[in-house]
Amino acid sequence: MPEVRVDEVRRFMVDSLLAAGAPESEAKAHADLLLYADTVGHFSHGLNRLELYVNDIKGGMTHPERKPVVLKESPATAWVDGMDTLGATAANFCMDLAIKKAKECGVGWVAAKRTNHFGMAGYWAMKAEKEGLIGLAFTNSAPIMIPTRSKESACGTNPLALAAPALKGDSLLVDMATTTAAMGKIEMQIHKNEPIPEGWALGPDNKVTTDAQLAFDTAKLLPLGGLEKTSGHKGYCLNTMVEIFCSGLSGSNPTFKVPGWSFSQDVAPDLGQCFAAIDPGCFAPGFAQRVAECLMHWRNLEPIDPSLPVLAPGDKERNNREATLKKGTITYPQGQIDSYYRMAKKIGIKPLTVV
Amino acid sequence: MPEVRVDEVRRFMVDSLLAAGAPESEAKAHADLLLYADTVGHFSHGLNRLELYVNDIKGGMTHPERKPVVLKESPATAWVDGMDTLGATAANFCMDLAIKKAKECGVGWVAAKRTNHFGMAGYWAMKAEKEGLIGLAFTNSAPIMIPTRSKESACGTNPLALAAPALKGDSLLVDMATTTAAMGKIEMQIHKNEPIPEGWALGPDNKVTTDAQLAFDTAKLLPLGGLEKTSGHKGYCLNTMVEIFCSGLSGSNPTFKVPGWSFSQDVAPDLGQCFAAIDPGCFAPGFAQRVAECLMHWRNLEPIDPSLPVLAPGDKERNNREATLKKGTITYPQGQIDSYYRMAKKIGIKPLTVV
Numbered sequence: 144m145p146e147v148r149v150d151e152v153r154r155f156m157v158d159s160l161l162a163a164g165a166p167e168s169e170a171k172a173h174a175d176l177l178l179y180a181d182t183v184g185h186f187s188h189g190l191n192r193l194e195l196y197v198n199d200i201k202g203g204m205t206h207p208e209r210k211p212v213v214l215k216e217s218p219a220t221a222w223v224d225g226m227d228t229l230g231a232t233a234a235n236f237c238m239d240l241a242i243k244k245a246k247e248c249g250v251g252w253v254a255a256k257r258t259n260h261f262g263m264a265g266y267w268a269m270k271a272e273k274e275g276l277i278g279l280a281f282t283n284s285a286p287i288m289i290p291t292r293s294k295e296s297a298c299g300t301n302p303l304a305l306a307a308p309a310l311k312g313d314s315l316l317v318d319m320a321t322t323t324a325a326m327g328k329i330e331m332q333i334h335k336n337e338p339i340p341e342g343w344a345l346g347p348d349n350k351v352t353t354d355a356q357l358a359f360d361t362a363k364l365l366p367l368g369g370l371e372k373t374s375g376h377k378g379y380c381l382n383t384m385v386e387i388f389c390s391g392l393s394g395s396n397p398t399f400k401v402p403g404w405s406f407s408q409d410v411a412p413d414l415g416q417c418f419a420a421i422d423p424g425c426f427a428p429g430f431a432q433r434v435a436e437c438l439m440h441w442r443n444l445e446p447i448d449p450s451l452p453v454l455a456p457g458d459k460e461r462n463n464r465e466a467t468l469k470k471g472t473i474t475y476p477q478g479q480i481d482s483y484y485r486m487a488k489k490i491g492i493k494p495l496t497v498v
Numbered sequence: 499m500p501e502v503r504v505d506e507v508r509r510f511m512v513d514s515l516l517a518a519g520a521p522e523s524e525a526k527a528h529a530d531l532l533l534y535a536d537t538v539g540h541f542s543h544g545l546n547r548l549e550l551y552v553n554d555i556k557g558g559m560t561h562p563e564r565k566p567v568v569l570k571e572s573p574a575t576a577w578v579d580g581m582d583t584l585g586a587t588a589a590n591f592c593m594d595l596a597i598k599k600a601k602e603c604g605v606g607w608v609a610a611k612r613t614n615h616f617g618m619a620g621y622w623a624m625k626a627e628k629e630g631l632i633g634l635a636f637t638n639s640a641p642i643m644i645p646t647r648s649k650e651s652a653c654g655t656n657p658l659a660l661a662a663p664a665l666k667g668d669s670l671l672v673d674m675a676t677t678t679a680a681m682g683k684i685e686m687q688i689h690k691n692e693p694i695p696e697g698w699a700l701g702p703d704n705k706v707t708t709d710a711q712l713a714f715d716t717a718k719l720l721p722l723g724g725l726e727k728t729s730g731h732k733g734y735c736l737n738t739m740v741e742i743f744c745s746g747l748s749g750s751n752p753t754f755k756v757p758g759w760s761f762s763q764d765v766a767p768d769l770g771q772c773f774a775a776i777d778p779g780c781f782a783p784g785f786a787q788r789v790a791e792c793l794m795h796w797r798n799l800e801p802i803d804p805s806l807p808v809l810a811p812g813d814k815e816r817n818n819r820e821a822t823l824k825k826g827t828i829t830y831p832q833g834q835i836d837s838y839y840r841m842a843k844k845i846g847i848k849p850l851t852v853v
Binding site (some may be wrong): 214216220249307367377381387393426440447451453455 | 647
């Protein structure tokens with residue numbers, strides 16, 4: 144498969160967003176977000192989505208030139224209007240505010256309405272982690288998951304993320320959709336022509352399916368836990384927790400009113416997002432040391448299969464990123480390269496240069 | 499099965515804790531906590547555990563006469579020493595503090611070390627919900643869950659709870675262990691002589707077992723999601739998030755050092771617990787209305803099986819509680835009544851009067 148240099152991917156992402164009409168600072172911020180996802184191996188949230196963002200700007204659903212606005216504030220909280228800016232613009236604004244508040248009074252909790260897709264939730268949690276804080280990030284999304292017992296999809300993949308600093312640059316990173324699997328994973332099974340495990344999704348007959356294409360077309364993902372007997376209702380509960388933090392606090396669209404994200408979408412999604420930072424310095428001394436001890440303990444557990452070591456949350460992403468940066472290139476499917484060649488021609492920028 | 503009047507169960511719980519040495523206010527507070535669990539149908543966390551609490555006091559592991567102490571404070575946070583008091587004593591202290599701080603600056607985030615088992619996590623989240631706030635509660639616990647890929651148990655059931663107010667006394671309540679199933683559910687399958695579903699636990703061969711007794715004896719619960727192919731690593735991630743909030747912030751024992759809770763335990767568990775309150779009044783107006791709309795939307799979804807309506811998180815517990823209070827009695831297994839008859843004789847209180 145074609146390889147593209149990491150800096151060339153970033154160049155292409157920035158050029159695309161600039162050509163669509165984003166200011167340079169926001170094009171760069173958003174490119175950093177998407178590029179990060181590709182370097183850690185979350186390909187569904189990287190270059191894969193660039194064209195949707197470009198389309199949203201060109202279609203007037205996203206307004207990259209605007210600035211988010213604080214609508215209400217208390218020492219530890221803020222309510223923000225994301226103004227339908229690019230995902231990274233509102234998320235940087237909100238997390239910066241949460242970090243500032245956490246440094247001032249221990250916790251910063253910020254909820255924003257009228258936001259756009261903000262990529263990997265973990266990227267935003269890590270922004271606080273780099274400041275020595277616990278970071279949290281949540282977003283709602285279009286309805287694609289069935290609440291336990293329901294025939295209809297009514298919940299999003301509603302991810303949650305937490306990042307916490309350990310010692311020497313090490314950290315714990317939780318970054319997970321509250322569905323069993325993200326739609327991107329089902330797409331990967333289609334590409335590989337392989338079935339999906341039981342417990343990922345229902346078919347049109349409302350029974351569990353292992354047919355990846357059928358699962359994709361039906362769009363009835365199961366919550367984390369799968370069916371009720373294996374505690375799928377807990378994943379549904381978790382999903383509603385994210386909803387409360389997002390649309391509940393911000394007054395955005397609740398998930399069941401969020402339009403699906405596609406090239407035919409013609410309104411802004413008005414997503415709800417929530418960003419929080421907590422200063423561990425306000426609690427028992429030695430937080431980073433304790434996180435480090437937990438990470439060490441988990442990583443040193445004896446694995447069932449010696450070839451599959453026990454990981455701490457975030458290790459997979461960190462390992463992928465180190466390998467990618469060392470190699471200096473990212474591998475994309477030929478179809479994606481071709482599709483972005485066409486986009487480049489259409490918007491008048493230099494296509495991606497394959498190594 | 500024997501029935502006991504609700505007020506008689508409370509009388510017995512209070513008398514037991516008083517006889518063990520608890521002050522009246524704390525005996526009552528702790529009885530309310532345990533009784534609540536039985537009225538909502540979480541029998542594992544109610545009368546079932548009373549004798550363990552009594553034993554902990556009599557053995558000198560729990561000190562019901564002490565008061566928790568604030569060790570460090572900022573406008574939105576507090577670090578508390580639970581002083582090995584009864585679970586309800588420290589939890590009431592911490593959640594009251596979180597509520598006060600949330601009312602003052604939007605968020606209150608309190609972490610406590612040297613705490614004891616605090617029963618149903620949701621009970622504490624609801625304490626904030628009754629004040630019109632979002633409530634959150636977390637606790638770590640003894641190691642009983644295997645991190646994904648691990649041979650050994652190293653994580654607890656580490657539950658998380660969130661409660662949010664809706665309209666007219668209605669609310670959303672998330673209250674879940676981050677394991678697929680709690681040990682209490684496996685015990686219930688043993689009593690019914692029925693297998694457990696695949697995905698709940700591993701056997702001694704580190705393979706999924708459906709044998710309830712084997713699962714109980716092995717004590718290798720799977721995280722929410724089950725095995726890695728059905729995203730059990732997400733349940734493991736969630737579990738570590740709770741750990742970070744609990745032992746991470748408070749400096750208590752991390753789960754892997756928490757002693758198992760039994761009659762042979764001879765040291766205080768030094769659990770870590772975390773309580774938070776968020777004031778929705780600091781965000782978009784109309785929070786309760788929006789929560790109500792979500793609850794309504796989910797409840798009105800067409801169910802796959804018409805006899806199993808779609809529930810909103812917390813509906814099952816609310817329905818159980820209403821039915822219990824209407825009936826006025828709680829049903830317990832005969833074995834439990836017999837066992838508490840023996841305890842009553844031993845500590846010199848009036849046994850439970852069965853209807």
